[in-house]
Amino acid sequence: MNSQIALEKDDTPGTSSISSVYGNRGRTIMLLVFLTLLNILNFADRFLMQGFAVDMIHDLQLSNLEFTLLTGFVFTTFYTVMGLFMGALADRIHRPRLIAIGIFSWSALTAATGFANNFMQLSLLRMFTGVGEATLTPAALGLLGDRFKPHHRAFAAGFYYLGAPIGIGMAFIIAGTLGAAIGWRNCFFTLGAIGVVLTGFLLFLREPREEQQAKQAASKRPITAIYKEILQTLRASRALCLLILGGVLVIFAQGTFVLDQLWLVQERHMSQKSAQQLAGIMFISGGVLGSLLGGYLADLLQARRIGGRLWFLALIYLLGVPVGYIYRLLDTTGMAFYICMFIGSMMITIGYGPIFACLQDLVPAQLRSTMTAFMILCMTLFGTSLGNLTVGGLADVFRAASDSAPITKAVMVGMTPWLLAIPCFVLAARMMENKAELHD
Numbered sequence: 001m002n003s004q005i006a007l008e009k010d011d012t013p014g015t016s017s018i019s020s021v022y023g024n025r026g027r028t029i030m031l032l033v034f035l036t037l038l039n040i041l042n043f044a045d046r047f048l049m050q051g052f053a054v055d056m057i058h059d060l061q062l063s064n065l066e067f068t069l070l071t072g073f074v075f076t077t078f079y080t081v082m083g084l085f086m087g088a089l090a091d092r093i094h095r096p097r098l099i100a101i102g103i104f105s106w107s108a109l110t111a112a113t114g115f116a117n118n119f120m121q122l123s124l125l126r127m128f129t130g131v132g133e134a135t136l137t138p139a140a141l142g143l144l145g146d147r148f149k150p151h152h153r154a155f156a157a158g159f160y161y162l163g164a165p166i167g168i169g170m171a172f173i174i175a176g177t178l179g180a181a182i183g184w185r186n187c188f189f190t191l192g193a194i195g196v197v198l199t200g201f202l203l204f205l206r207e208p209r210e211e212q213q214a215k216q217a218a219s220k221r222p223i224t225a226i227y228k229e230i231l232q233t234l235r236a237s238r239a240l241c242l243l244i245l246g247g248v249l250v251i252f253a254q255g256t257f258v259l260d261q262l263w264l265v266q267e268r269h270m271s272q273k274s275a276q277q278l279a280g281i282m283f284i285s286g287g288v289l290g291s292l293l294g295g296y297l298a299d300l301l302q303a304r305r306i307g308g309r310l311w312f313l314a315l316i317y318l319l320g321v322p323v324g325y326i327y328r329l330l331d332t333t334g335m336a337f338y339i340c341m342f343i344g345s346m347m348i349t350i351g352y353g354p355i356f357a358c359l360q361d362l363v364p365a366q367l368r369s370t371m372t373a374f375m376i377l378c379m380t381l382f383g384t385s386l387g388n389l390t391v392g393g394l395a396d397v398f399r400a401a402s403d404s405a406p407i408t409k410a411v412m413v414g415m416t417p418w419l420l421a422i423p424c425f426v427l428a429a430r431m432m433e434n435k436a437e438l439h440d
Contacts, residue, residue: 028147035140036160041195042136043167045110048191051175052184066119070126076385079130080377087138087373088226091366095139096205102135107195114188142369145360146208151303153360158295158353165287165349172280230374233363239431240362244378246424247355249417251379254348255387256414263407268332286345295353306436307429309354314425320347321418328408390414
């Protein structure tokens with residue numbers, strides 16, 4: 001891998017000093033691995049509450065509505081909105097220090113969750129945990145955008161997003177193993193303490209941007225200019241607008257998978273334990289392979305043609321999404337069901353690297369973190385949240401109509417936007433090609 005990954009030398013203002021700051025490829029890869037470990041911790045902390053759903057609802061006497069608010073709206077609203085400001089800060093100040101503040105904050109709040117005794121206390125903790133976690137990804141992807149050449153950014157972003165399948169899987173593994181031994185409160189204490197310790201390592205990371213340049217940028221670009229900067233960037237690139245729209249459509253469709261555990265139990269007649277184990281194994285194995293393969297193959301195609309990553313997204317979804325429809329119609333008695341489920345798990349993560357790498361390519365270097373945060377805001381609020389609400393509402397409607405497979409039908413309807421994302425990526429790729437031809 002070291003022979004394939006190169007340092008960024010001339011793509012970003014101030015990168016002439018990057019080699020002296022970080023040294024060599026080995027240090028660049030160490031940075032990628034460390035940021036990925038932080039992202040694993042990020043997702044493990046975030047989903048630990050879902051892993052302890054039964055215990056926490058029982059011990060704290062929470063209603064189902066209260067619990068879903070804690071894991072959904074309360075967290076995601078503050079996470080996405082504050083993420084926009086954290087992204088803007090990351091484009092203006094020392095990014096490793098900003099990440100350190102965020103990790104220390106969310107880890108301390110994760111540990112404090114172990115002391116919570118009611119819904120209100122948990123709400124406040126989850127709210128501010130979201131604010132802390134909002135610092136990581138915009139700043140981290142900005143750092144990786146500075147450290148990797150454009151034709152290796154999809155691999156870097158895909159590797160970083162291994163944090164999603166591994167972290168979520170770890171949260172459920174911790175709940176099912178360590179939780180049984182020491183209880184849910186002590187698990188929150190332990191995971192929070194790990195994050196606090198990792199904060200110290202960030203103090204040894206240097207900022208790739210020249211310190212003087214960063215200070216000048218901060219003084220000339222007040223934080224209140226964030227909305228103007230975003231609007232100007234969107235107006236300057238229709239390809240960027242199509243990329244964001246395509247990303248939102250993809251995540252909307254994936255948000256409809258929120259009822260998959262219920263689907264496996266109620267409509268595929270699995271036991272709850274078997275459904276949890278199968279989903280966990282498929283998500284980790286398929287998700288990891290999807291992240292790595294998506295980033296690697298997208299970079300290969302990018303090296304061969306303009307807009308290659310966008311063409312990759314269009315092609316892989318054109319081939320993969322129909323498998324997702326077929327999978328919903330199969331029963332669990334044949335091997336085809338499990339093969340299609342594995343491919344579906346790959347499709348969930350295979351686009352992360354290419355999408356965020358394209359974003360890095362299409363925005364000015366000084367706005368990478370800001371626009372990454374804006375992308376996350378759009379994908380979470382208009383993608384995941386609306387996808388969850390849509391599939392839940394449709395399932396209730398179909399069930400009220402006495403449909404024999406209400407969740408199956410709801411998910412298949414909710415997946416339609418995934419197909420609509422394909423022309424978005426194709427049009428964006430053609431725009432990038434036309435722009436390159438005009439410059440030639």
